[in-house]
Amino acid sequence: xxxxxxxxxxxxxxxxxxxxxxxxxxxxxxxxxxxxxxxxxxxxxxxxxxxxxxxxxxxxxxxxxxxxxxxxxxxxxxxxxxxxxxxxxxxxxxxxxxxxxxxxxxxxxxxxxxxxxxxxxxxxxxxxxxxxxxxxxxxxxxxxxxxxxxxxxxxxxxxxxxxxxxxxxxxxxxxxxxxxxxxxxxxxxxxxxxxxxxxxxxxxxxxxxxxxxxxxxxxxx
Numbered sequence: 579x580x581x582x583x584x585x586x587x588x589x590x591x592x593x594x595x596x597x598x599x600x601x602x603x604x605x606x607x608x609x610x611x612x613x614x615x616x617x618x619x620x621x622x623x624x625x626x627x628x629x630x631x632x633x634x635x636x637x638x639x640x641x642x643x644x645x646x647x648x649x650x651x652x653x654x655x656x657x658x659x660x661x662x663x664x665x666x667x668x669x670x671x672x673x674x675x676x677x678x679x680x681x682x683x684x685x686x687x688x689x690x691x692x693x694x695x696x697x698x699x700x701x702x703x704x705x706x707x708x709x710x711x712x713x714x715x716x717x718x719x720x721x722x723x724x725x726x727x728x729x730x731x732x733x734x735x736x737x738x739x740x741x742x743x744x745x746x747x748x749x750x751x752x753x754x755x756x757x758x759x760x761x762x763x764x765x766x767x768x769x770x771x772x773x774x775x776x777x778x779x780x781x782x783x784x785x786x787x788x789x790x791x792x793x794x795x796x797x798x799x
Contacts, residue, residue, distance in 0.1 A: 590779045591678035593701055594618070594770070595686045595693050595750075598710035599740030601721040603756040607710065608687055610763055615770075618683045621674060624650065627665035640670065658688065658695035671701065678704045683770075690746035706773050708766065709750040713757035715740070 596611075598604035612618055624640040626647050635641050642650070647666050650656055659668030669686070677684050678701065686696065693707050712718040718740060722733050747753050752769055756762040777783060 588782055589681050589774060590704060590781060591681050592683040592706050592773055593704045594683055595688060595707040597689055597693055599743045600736045601718050602710045602712045603759060604710050607763055618685050619677060621669055621684050621686045623667045623669055625665060625667045657699045658692045660691060675701060690743060690749060707750045708752045709747050711753060711755045713755055
């Protein structure tokens, strides 16, 4: 079992989840957040699939075999995991715990099932979840077709999957409608700023209040 790092910063970091149906803008928002906010790092998953050309172990994924993946699961080292098209993916907890203990914010690109597992994890106190909705299903379909990457059959499957994903919107802390990318990103910045100021994320506050009380006692003494 992984152990959470002791706080070494003025605040503890966030586990920040962005989820959305395909085409709602999650990938673009994720890229913008990583480019504009240096406190954020992208969560690196472990996977049993083979590396693709240009992928670096430890940067894009931790590449492991099935035996190692099983060992990590049995050792309760994963925050969340899933199987996709015969390949297994999971988030090792130790690097995430170390990052948030150092005041870094970890960005997760997971679906509602991954978000649910993170809520049940040992680090759930650091979790903030955001679901991105499209302005309409017609607009979502238009965005998927504008990509010109998928066949009609694939788009139909993505649309059906989107309906399932949208049905879990109430599970999230925040729900935003991405009808304008700049506005949606600004809203994300606002809620991040608020979450960073939560009392539970500022481990130094108790010591500061204790100092204030001692100063008060000295003043009236």
